[in-house]
Amino acid sequence: MDERGKLSAPGRLEAGTVVMPEAPRVPDMPLSRLAAQYGLKLSGARPSLHKYLGALWQRRHFIVGYATARNVSMYTEAKLGQLWQVLTPLLNAGVYYLIFGKLFEADRGVQHYVAFLVTGVFVFAFTERSIVTGSNVMRANLQLIRALYFPRAALPLAYVIVELEQMLLGLLVLVPIMLISNEWPTRYWFLLIPTVALQTAFNTGAALIVARLGGSMQDVSELIPFFLRICRYFCGVMYMVTTLPAKVPVWGIKLLSLNPPAVFISLARVALMTTYRQDAPGNQPYNASYCGIFTNDPGGYSYVVDGKYVAVPGNVTVDHGHAVIGHVSVPVLSNAPLQAYCHAVVTNSDLWLAGIGWGLGFLVVGIVFFWQAESLYGRG
Incomplete structure (x- = not known):
């Protein structure tokens, strides 16, 4: 045994002998500086954007x-x-x-x-x-x-x-x-x-x-x-x-x-x-009449009289793009295009x-x- 209580040669410890562990070596600088000195980085750290x-x-x-x-x-x-x-x-x-x-x-x-x-x-x-x-x-x-x-x-x-x-x-x-x-x-x-x-x-x-x-x-x-x-x-x-x-x-x-x-x-x-x-x-330029026809019946039909659109009455049957208005068969159009005249x-x-x-x-x-x-x- 040497003076530090460690075995220096083959043998065995005598009864009552106390072995003193070596004191841990703690770095004398902050851990952040120590990590930077050896290039250590935090695992999974978020990188810059x-x-x-x-x-x-x-x-x-x-x-x-x-x-x-x-x-x-x-x-x-x-x-x-x-x-x-x-x-x-x-x-x-x-x-x-x-x-x-x-x-x-x-x-x-x-x-x-x-x-x-x-x-x-x-x-x-x-x-x-x-x-x-x-x-x-x-x-x-x-x-x-x-x-x-x-x-x-x-x-x-x-x-x-x-x-x-x-x-x-x-x-x-x-x-x-x-x-x-x-x-x-x-x-x-x-x-x-x-x-x-x-x-x-x-x-x-x-x-x-x-x-x-x-x-x-x-x-x-x-x-x-x-x-x-x-x-x-x-x-x-x-x-x-x-x-x-x-x-x-x-x-x-x-x-x-x-x-x-x-x-x-x-x-x-x-x-x-x-x-x-x-x-x-x-x-299209705003037209209150045409916009009103569309708003009142978006899924309905209208026909043209003297170059103006007129709504087909709701009780009139439309068949294959024609309707009988006043005993006269006239071609009718969907009201959908008339929404272009709304605001x-x-x-x-x-x-x-x-x-x-x-x-x-x-x-x-x-x-x-x-x-x-x-x-x-x-x-x-």
Whole structure:
């Protein structure tokens, strides 16, 4: 034994011998300085926003590849495969057509209602699915988040890209529907490019927001489908907002017309449907008589006498575009174009300004909101 109580040679301790442990060596500088001296960094620390966006950009090919692979595998076990990406919204549109178009006569004031309805269903489905999947993405990929480090925003982005690819496939299906409805291609169709870009920006921001909320509170994911269901009925997917009863105030119609899904649906219809653009309120000089005919009976008919529109009485039967007025058969027209002579509640400029504001605003807020909790994802 040496003087410190340690064994210095083979042997054994005598009874009663006390071994004094060596005093721990505590660094004589703050731990933060010690970590900086050896280049140590906090595991899982949140990077700066600039570096975070740079890391996402570096992984852009992975994000797109992951989204494409997930899109392809989504319907692998179904016999119809990828056709379900189109069949699902088409079947929904068919149900809406029977219930709202025929039973509740929601096609009042709309020319080519099928094209009008299918456009609304496809555009709204893009936003709806992006938000629903975004609210579940963090909990659904919890094991991946805990196993690997990567910018967590890559997951919501990938799921939005999945929905974007399905949306683009749906737009291809819209082309024959427009042609069958006599809505022929025009230069306005190119407006679909900025419309889809702005809607994708909005969906990305919304998905990032609900991804953070849904990752920490499962109740959020349960409530979102109910919120979106309400939104579907208030954003003009199945009906023209301007045909709402007169008891709805003008500010109420304007509010319904400028909520985010309604804005992107209207912009898509403006791009694809010539009749929708021509029949928009404010597209013609205001005429109280013509506007009154439309307001009193949006789904009715009128005929022309001495170059002026006259409403067809409600008790007169219209058959194959003709009606018997005073024992004379006269050609009649839908009242839908007469709404162009009413005052505009929301103009195309209003729609584009709202679309830019909703798209870019939600994208910026969503990125910052999600990034602020980057170090918290995956924790129990």
